[in-house]
Amino acid sequence: MARIDTAIIETDLDPAAELAALAGRHDSDGGIASFTGQVRAEPGLLALELEHYPGVTGKALDTIAQTAARRWKLSTAVIRHRAGRMPVGTPIVFVAASAPHRREALDAVSYMIDMLKTEAPFWKRAHTQTGSNWIEAVADDRKAADFWMDQIASEDA
């Protein structure tokens, strides 16, 4: 039975500490893969603000992690996602997978971050020197999520 460990974090996210907590936890695992997303500097950007939908977001994170754990036979799936206001360089999201072999861990991390872009109820707002605006969805993010959904649907068929 995989360990599913997800959280929405309103304060600082520490990717190094999250990764260190996974190391050596399962002797049967040969690979731990992770991804950290952070606020990218853009002209005029002061901070990003992440809004989410309490009561639903946590369940969405669990569903993504559980699907990854089942599909890639992970021993652990971890998702940490920030909410609130974050200046440039701040970690927004941390995803990790621990598995017996590297390919499963790497693919599970790709799946989880791609699904987080489109299937968890978060919305980004950019605060700039001239005001603020909501960030629009990216078509390539939708395509990436659809790719995984098609893969999993065809395997389940």
Next chain:
Amino acid sequence: MPITIRYVAALRDRMGRAEDVLDLPPGIADSDALVAHLRASRPEADMLAHPSVRLIRNEDIVPRPAPLADGDTIAFCPPFTGG
């Protein structure tokens, strides 16, 4: 039928409000009918009909159209932009 409607993120700004609490007339059985009802009185509700808008019914992300029941909370959400 009493219902709570939430407008989330960019849709909240564009609707000019976070929430409506309405007593719907009979015959509005799903979210598509609800959108049609809202559009009849408010032009800004046109954007709720856009195919990219996601729905949260009570505490679940659901496909459109979603059936409606007494006391439901229905949230209209722009496409998610997390990660």
